[in-house]
Amino acid sequence: MAKEVQMSIKMESELRDQFMGLAASKHQPAAQIIRDLMRLYIENNETPNALTAETIRKCRRGEEVFSATSAEDLFKQLGI
Known part of the structure; x- marks a missing residue:
């Protein structure tokens, strides 16, 4: 078990x-809420975070990859 400080x-x-x-x-114990918030903060700030890691995996599989001749072309393909 980890040492508590x-x-x-x-x-x-x-x-x-x-x-x-x-x-x-x-x-709920206040200390448990603080620990949960700290874990969530760490998880959300990992490099790469979960969303970035999934995007990298999709790119490596050739999924959701776009080729565009310009920013305007890319925005059009993405519908933005």
């Missing part, structure tokens, strides 16, 4: 009170 965060008291109140009303 403590972390301090500075925030406005109103923000803390709102967060703690909402966590309590949902019967």
Whole structure:
């Protein structure tokens, strides 16, 4: 099991009170919510992220690949 450490965060008291109140009303430990948010933040900022990785895989398979003679041609093909 990973070693647990403590972390301090500075925030406005109103923000803390709102967060703690909402966590309590949902019967969720505030620390677990923070850990979940941290994991989500890491996942969303991985290089490459899940969407980029899937796009690379599709490109390698030749899926959803467009050839265009100009930006205007590409936009037309993409419908934008």
